[in-house]
Amino acid sequence: MKAFAELLDRLSYTAGRNAKLTLMADYFRAAPDPDRGYALAALTGRLDFATAKPAMIRGLVEQRVDPVLFGWSYDYVGDMAETVALIWPERPGANRPPELAEVVERLASASRSDSPGLVEGWLDALDATGRWAFLKLITGGLRVGVSARLAKTALAQLGDVTLEEIEEVWHGVKPPFAEVFAWLEGEGPMPRIDLRRAFRPLMLANPLDEAELAKLDPADYRAEWKWDGIRVQLAAGGGEARLFSRSGDEITQAFPDLMEAAQFDAVLDGELLVMRDGTVAPFNDLQQRLNRKRVTAKMLQDFPAHLRVYDILFHGEEDLREQGFDERRVRLEAWHAAEAPARIDLSPLLNFARWEELQALRDSARERSIEGLMLKRGDSAYVAGRPKGPWFKWKRDALTLDTVLMYAQRGHGKRSSLYSDYTFGTWRDGADGAPELVPVGKAYSGFTDEELLRLDKWVRANTTERFGPVRAVKPGLVLEVAFDAVHRSKRHKSGVAMRFPRIHRIRWDKPIEDADRLPTLEKLIEE
Amino acid sequence: MPSVLPESWLKVTERGLYCEPGDFYVDPHRPVGRAVVTHGHADHARPGNRAVLATPETLAIMRRRYGAEAGGTLEPLRYGERREIGGVRLSFLPAGHVLGSAQAVLEWQGCRIIVSGDYKRRTDPTCAGFEVMACDVYVTEATFGLPVFRHPPDEGEIAMLLTAQWQFPERAVLVGAYSLGKAQRVIALLRQAGYDRPLYIHGALQGLCDLYSELGVELGELRPATGAGKAELAGEIVLAPPSALNDRWSRRLPDPLTAMASGWMRVRARAKQRGAELPLILSDHADWDELVQTLEDVAAPEVWVTHGNEEALVHYAGAKGIRARALALIGRGEEEQEAATAEEAAP
Ligand SMILES: [Zn+2]
Ligand SMILES: [Zn+2]
Numbered sequence: 096m097k098a099f100a101e102l103l104d105r106l107s108y109t110a111g112r113n114a115k116l117t118l119m120a121d122y123f124r125a126a127p128d129p130d131r132g133y134a135l136a137a138l139t140g141r142l143d144f145a146t147a148k149p150a151m152i153r154g155l156v157e158q159r160v161d162p163v164l165f166g167w168s169y170d171y172v173g174d175m176a177e178t179v180a181l182i183w184p185e186r187p188g189a190n191r192p193p194e195l196a197e198v199v200e201r202l203a204s205a206s207r208s209d210s211p212g213l214v215e216g217w218l219d220a221l222d223a224t225g226r227w228a229f230l231k232l233i234t235g236g237l238r239v240g241v242s243a244r245l246a247k248t249a250l251a252q253l254g255d256v257t258l259e260e261i262e263e264v265w266h267g268v269k270p271p272f273a274e275v276f277a278w279l280e281g282e283g284p285m286p287r288i289d290l291r292r293a294f295r296p297l298m299l300a301n302p303l304d305e306a307e308l309a310k311l312d313p314a315d316y317r318a319e320w321k322w323d324g325i326r327v328q329l330a331a332g333g334g335e336a337r338l339f340s341r342s343g344d345e346i347t348q349a350f351p352d353l354m355e356a357a358q359f360d361a362v363l364d365g366e367l368l369v370m371r372d373g374t375v376a377p378f379n380d381l382q383q384r385l386n387r388k389r390v391t392a393k394m395l396q397d398f399p400a401h402l403r404v405y406d407i408l409f410h411g412e413e414d415l416r417e418q419g420f421d422e423r424r425v426r427l428e429a430w431h432a433a434e435a436p437a438r439i440d441l442s443p444l445l446n447f448a449r450w451e452e453l454q455a456l457r458d459s460a461r462e463r464s465i466e467g468l469m470l471k472r473g474d475s476a477y478v479a480g481r482p483k484g485p486w487f488k489w490k491r492d493a494l495t496l497d498t499v500l501m502y503a504q505r506g507h508g509k510r511s512s513l514y515s516d517y518t519f520g521t522w523r524d525g526a527d528g529a530p531e532l533v534p535v536g537k538a539y540s541g542f543t544d545e546e547l548l549r550l551d552k553w554v555r556a557n558t559t560e561r562f563g564p565v566r567a568v569k570p571g572l573v574l575e576v577a578f579d580a581v582h583r584s585k586r587h588k589s590g591v592a593m594r595f596p597r598i599h600r601i602r603w604d605k606p607i608e609d610a611d612r613l614p615t616l617e618k619l620i621e622e
Numbered sequence: 623m624p625s626v627l628p629e630s631w632l633k634v635t636e637r638g639l640y641c642e643p644g645d646f647y648v649d650p651h652r653p654v655g656r657a658v659v660t661h662g663h664a665d666h667a668r669p670g671n672r673a674v675l676a677t678p679e680t681l682a683i684m685r686r687r688y689g690a691e692a693g694g695t696l697e698p699l700r701y702g703e704r705r706e707i708g709g710v711r712l713s714f715l716p717a718g719h720v721l722g723s724a725q726a727v728l729e730w731q732g733c734r735i736i737v738s739g740d741y742k743r744r745t746d747p748t749c750a751g752f753e754v755m756a757c758d759v760y761v762t763e764a765t766f767g768l769p770v771f772r773h774p775p776d777e778g779e780i781a782m783l784l785t786a787q788w789q790f791p792e793r794a795v796l797v798g799a800y801s802l803g804k805a806q807r808v809i810a811l812l813r814q815a816g817y818d819r820p821l822y823i824h825g826a827l828q829g830l831c832d833l834y835s836e837l838g839v840e841l842g843e844l845r846p847a848t849g850a851g852k853a854e855l856a857g858e859i860v861l862a863p864p865s866a867l868n869d870r871w872s873r874r875l876p877d878p879l880t881a882m883a884s885g886w887m888r889v890r891a892r893a894k895q896r897g898a899e900l901p902l903i904l905s906d907h908a909d910w911d912e913l914v915q916t917l918e919d920v921a922a923p924e925v926w927v928t929h930g931n932e933e934a935l936v937h938y939a940g941a942k943g944i945r946a947r948a949l950a951l952i953g954r955g956e957e958e959q960e961a962a963t964a965e966e967a968a969p
Contacts, residue, residue: 101782105900107890108893108894108898108899108900108901109899110899114790114879114899117789117790118789121789160769161937161938161941163937164768164769164934164937164938167768167931167933167934168768168769168770168934171768171770171889171931172770172889172890172891173891174890174891177889177890178770181769181770181771181772181888181889182769182770185772222774223772223774223888224774511890511891512891
C-alpha cells in the first residue's frame with residue numbers, strides 16, 4: 096500500500112503528462128503482482144467493491160478525536176477524507192500495514208457489518224499518506240488527474256507496445272491483470288481473448304470548426320443525425336452478446352430486451368435510445384434505464400430500448416475496420432437487410448449537395464430529439480481514438496437562460512476549499528402569489544479561475560445557512576446558464592431537468608428580478 | 623503557586639512582550655532600548671534596537687543580515703549562562719529551531735516564565751536540540767496548532783526528494799526553503815542521507831550558508847546556481863528561497879520540478895496553492911504532537927499561546943486542566959517570508 100499511496104500522492108501534484116507517465120511506468124516496473132494489477136484497476140476504474148460511505152468513516156474518527164478539534168480541522172483542510180487521514184491518532188506498531196492486494200481482496204469479500212472493523216484496523220496501521228490514499232480508494236474517488244487512457248498509455252510504455260494493442264485485450268482481461276504484465280515483460284504471450292465479444296476502442300469525432308467548412312468538399316463527406324442517446328458498441332457472436340458504453344464499460348445487464356434481439360455474429364457501433372411507437376423518447380427516459388443492476392418488467396415496458404446503428408466493425412470473423420466508411424455502409428445495409436433484427440434499425444444518411452443545405456438541416460434539428468449532425472469522410476477507415484480530419488460532430492447551438500444563484504457547494508481536489516458547485520433557480524409564482532425561486536439545475540464549470548475566486552468570495556459574504564459542505568445564499572447574483580436541452584423530470588422540484596448545464600456568463604450587473612421565469616424554461620422542453 | 627502574578631511583570635504591549643522589572647522586551651517587533659532575542663528569524667530579530675542580548679550564534683546571524691543595523695550593543699549570552707537584569711534572572715535554553723535559537727528563561731521573585739520563541743522537538747543536524755525545564759508559565763508558539771499537522775519523519779521526505787532527482791534526470795529539482803535554517807537543514811539532511819554531489823544554491827542563500835559553515839555546520843560542496851548552464855543543472859538539486867520558485871530566476875533551470883520544504887505542505891490545498899509538484903513536509907516548528915508533548919514535559923500550570931492556531935491549543939490545554947490563554951502578539955509568523963523576500967531583493 097505504501098508504494099501505491101506514494102504514487103497517488105505524486106500523481107495528485109504532478110501536472111505534466113510525461114511526468115505522470117514516468118511515475119506510473121516506474122511504479123508498474125517496481126511493484127510486485129498482484130499489487131500493481133490492482134493499482135492499475137484503481138487507476139482505470141475497474142475495481143469492484145461496495146464503496147464505504149463517508150458517514151461511516153466520520154463515525155470512526157469521532158470515536159477517537161475531540162469533536163471540537165475535528166471540526167476546526169475539517170474547516171481548515173476542507174476535505175473529509177484528507178482531514179480523517181491527517182488527524183487519525185496513530186498507533187505505531189499496532190498492526191502491520193496492509194498491501195494493496197490485501198485491502199482490495201478483503202473488502203471485496205467483506206460483509207457490510209465487517210467492513211468498519213477492517214477499515215479501522217487499516218487506518219491504525221497506515222501512515223498519513225497511506226490513510227489518505229486508502230480512504231480515496233474505498234470511498235470511490237481517486238481524483239488524481241489520471242484518465243484510464245493515460246494509465247493504459249503508461250502500461251504500453253512498460254512493454255513497448257502500442258496503446259491500441261492494450262485496448263484490444265483490455266476488456267478480455269480482469270484485475271489483477273497478471274497475464275498482461277507477463278506479456279508486457281516478455282514472459283508470456285499476448286493474452287488470448289474471444290475477439291467476437293470483446294470491446295473495440297471507438298472512433299471519435301472532433302468538433303467542427305465552422306470556419307473550416309468552406310475548405311472541405313461536400314462530395315467527400317456523408318452526413319447523419321447526431322442522436323441524443325448514448326454511444327454504445329454491441330458485440331455479438333457464438334450465441335452471446337455484450338453491450339459496452341463508449342468508454343468500454345459493460346452495460347449488458349441493464350438491457351435484456353435489446354440483448355435478446357442480438358442473435359447474430361457482428362460488432363456494431365450505434366446509439367442507444369428509448370423508442371416508443373417508432374419515435375425517439377427524450378434522453379431523460381433513457382436515463383431511467385441507465386445505471387441499474389436490475390430492470391423491472393414495468394421499466395422494460397415503459398422505456399423500451401432500441402439501437403440505431405451507424406457502423407459495422409466486424410461481420411462474423413471478418414474485420415471491416417480497414418475498409419472505407421462507404422464500403423462498411425454497404426456491408427451494414429446488407430447485413431441489416433439479411434438479419435432484420437428486432438429493436439435495431441439504421442441511422443439514415445442525409446441527402447445534401449452543398450453545405451448550406453446541411454446547415455439548414457442542422458438548424459431544424461431543435462425539434463427532433465437530435466443533438467446535431469455527424470460528418471464522416473466516405474473513405475475513412477475505422478480508427479481507434481480521435482484522429483484529426485475524418486469525422487466531425489456539428490452540434491446545434493446551446494440554449495441559455497438567466498438564473499439566480501441559490502446554493503453553493505465546496506468542490507473536490509484542488510477546489511476543495513472553494514465553493515465551486517452552484518445550484519441555480521428561476522422565478523415562479525409561489526402559493527401566496529408572490530414570486531419565489533425554484534432550483535432548476537446545478538453547474539460547476541464554465542468560469543475562469545479568477546471568476547471562481549470572486550464567486551467563492553461572494554458566496555462566503557452572502558451565506559444565509561450552512562448544511563455541511565453546502566451554503567444557501569441570499570438571492571442576489573444572476574448566472575447566465577447554457578445547456579443543450581431540457582426535459583421533464585419527476586425527481587426535480589421544478590419538474591424539469593437540464594442536459595449539460597454550465598455557467599455561460601456571470602451577470603454581476605443584472606438585477607435578480609430580471610432573471611427568467613420557469614415557464615420560459617418549460618417552453619423549451621422537447622416532447 | 624508563585625509569589626507574584628506572572629502577568630504583573632511580563633506584559634503584552636504594542637512593541638511586544640515586555641518584562642517590567644528588567645525593563646527589556648523579548649523579540650520586540652519595533653526598536654526598543656533593550657531587546658532579548660530568541661533567534662534570528664525576521665519576525666523575532668529586528669534591526670535597530672539599542673542593546674541586544676542573544677546567543678552568540680543569533681548575534682552572528684543578525685550581524686550577517688543587518689550589518690551595522692543589528693543593534694547598538696550586542697551582548698552574547700551562551701546557553702546555560704546567567705545574567706541579572708534589574709533583579710530578573712535571565713538564561714537561554716536550546717530551542718532546536720534554527721542555529722542559535724533559544725528559549726528565554728525569566729525568573730523573578732520565585733516565579734519562572736519560559737518564552738519558547740519558535741521550537742521543534744525532533745533532532746536537527748544544524749542546531750542544538752530542545753531542552754526541557756519545568757516552569758510556572760510556558761509561553762509557547764503554535765504555528766502548527768491543529769491536530770492535522772503531524773510532520774512525518776525527515777528521512778522519508780528526503781528519500782522522496784532523492785527519488786525525484788533520480789527519476790527525472792533531464793530536469794532540475796528546485797527546492798524552495800527559507801534562507802535561515804530550512805535551507806541549511808535540507809542540505810545537512812541530504813548529506814546525512816549520503817548525497818555527496820554538489821548542491822546548487824540561489825545567491826540569497828549564500829551568506830547564511832557560509833555563516834553556518836564558519837560556525838561549524840558541515841554542508842559539503844555548494845555551488846552558485848546563477849552561473850551554471852542548463853545542461854549542468856539537469857539532474858541536479860537546486861535550492862532557492864520560496865519567493866524565487868515561480869519568478870523569472872527559475873527560468874534558467876531545465877524544466878524545473880518544484881519542491882517546497884515546509885510544514886504547511888501537509889495540507890494538500892496549501893501545497894497546491896504553492897504550486898509544489900513535490901511537497902516536502904519539513905518544518906522547523908513543533909507539530910501538534912510536539913506541542914502537546916511539550917506542555918506535558920514542562921508541566922506548567924499556565925500556558926500562553928502565540929502565533930498560529932492559538933484557539934485549538936488553548937482548547938486542548940483547557941481540557942487537560944491547564945490554564946491557557948492566547949496572546950495577541952503583533953507581527954508574528956507571517957513576516958518570516960516577507961523579510962526573506964526583502965533580503966533577496968538586496969544586492
Ligand atoms: Zn522562527
Ligand atoms: Zn516565529
